[in-house]
Amino acid sequence: MKPVQTITAKTVVLPSSNIDTDQIIPARFLTTTTREGLGRSLFADWRYDAQGAPKPDFVLNTPAAQGCRILVAGRNFGCGSSREHAPWALLDYGFQAVISTEIADIFRSNSLKNGFLPIVVDQTTSDWLLANPGAEVTISVEDTTLALPDGTCVKFPLEGFSRYCLLNGVDELGFLLDRGAQIEAYERQRQI
């Protein structure tokens, strides 16, 4: 994983609450055996018509949304399945973070393991972001803060170990493999 320290980017807004993983990437795209190239299927059923042409009224297809790298969404983003294809698709499309008042557990865990930032903020901050698409904001992993254009800074929750892994590009598998002796001791003690 590449280190993630600071992101400064414009936002694009999807105001719906409970945006589930089937919306982020529909199941028919999950027959892939690699993690590359999923960006073109991101929000596929909202983004394309039956002929596969971009729907002009969908926000990601508007000129203003081009180059925006932070997604702002309604409550409970990423609910549903455990498919890691969801953060893979968001990253492959070019997003680096999602901001919501609530983010589903498995999606959050999958995101952090790929350097995609799940940012949970209070209702007031969320309301402001939802009402101001295109705002340029800065996310600092170091300080666990989100800075709004007027200079306001809000803290977001980020578990210490995840923060450490993001900042240093540490991969958790390496960390677990280093615990080999403890894992063996545990297996011996349980006689398994």
Next chain:
Amino acid sequence: MAKIPQTMFEKVWRQHEVTAETADTPAVLYIDLHLIHEVTSPQAFSVLRERGLPVRRLDRTLATMDHSTPTRTEQIFGGAPISIESAARQVRELEINCEKFGVELLGLRHAQRGIVHIIGPELGITQPGKTVVCGDSHTSTHGALGALAFGIGTTEVGHVLATQCLLQRKPRTFALNVTGRLRPGVTAKDLILAIIGRIGVGGGTGHVIEYRGETIRGLDMDERMTICNMSIEGGARAGMIAPDETTYGYLAGRPRAPQGDAWERAVEQWRQLPTDDGAKFDKEVDIDASVLEPMITYGTNPGMVIPITSSIPTHTNDAVFSKSLAYMGFEAGAPIKDQPVNVVFVGSCTNGRISDLRSAANVLRGRKVAKGVHMLVIPGSQQVKKEAEAEGLHQVFIDAGAEWRESGCSMCLGMNGDLVPKGQYSVSTSNRNFEGRQGIGARTLLASPLTAAASAVRGRVTDPRELI
């Protein structure tokens, strides 16, 4: 000093801590059983291959295929190619990975193949007090046996393959106390839908739910699995039910359950698992099951659910709600009953077990699926299929005009091409009614097998109590 009372979750968690969590690091949690399938494992095996790592505990790893597999008999047993080429490749990749790494695979033509969450309990490999993970969110199903079971992503599948462990922060605990007797025609599916309606689709986020109370104690194992299965639909990663005589009766004699003296010793240990009197939960909700009616969803998440006798709610000035109703083609204030139905799906890890098929068959026996309705009945596993056929249930379905096929996830998520056509209404016993879940533009109404079968007969959303 008196022992501090513990919840069942805390007991199982502590027994699996290789190292406990600290302020700086999550716990290293040992995983007793890792179930894998074709969709969320290929990229994890790739990581092992890139790093030259073996699977650490082959004896704790079991693979099957269910999500993208065909349900057409000829594509499984008849030598016909799997119609979706990418699905065929994915199936082949799991076969190759299992062969190369030495993982036991209950493959496409295996008599014990099935939906991963059906076969774990069925084989007796899911057991009380175990930690069970799988790259699938409905892993919560296995909690019905008193296991701590939760879904993980593909990166974590790689972690467990390589180390048999996961890095985890300890979740909070949530007691869901259910009292009162379910009325005739009201099932475990209706109960869990009512629970999700009450707590909301994010109500369990960050928590492990323990379903408790006399109503839960009175449920059989199939019903308990239906309840725990949909914990994730309430946002909880796991749901658990304390093991009891019902659990032991279900497990005894299953092929991979302990046998003889080992069984006695295991039961002795399992009896220590239930939550101690006086243990504190972080959150509690009480549900009175005696007032519930058959439940059905009307919107695009499982929390948008109402009793079948009532009308679609009205929420003016709620754009998200209006968008959902527009997708469903429903009007606020309209009764849900008698809405037309095009497709009926009975199956999935939620309701694809033998008792689910029996209850659907009981409604269909001597009746016909309404003209113009396509009804698909998909057993949850090949064992369920065999059992259903031995009882003649398949004949009831076929005689009624329903399709009877091989096991798999099928139309629950439509990965294998079993799809609901655009704009059509599907009464489905599965677990998710998200936009497009059963096909682009498909409109899903989640309900029990009884309600699904009754709706198939009438061709309209039907209260099953009118037919039983």
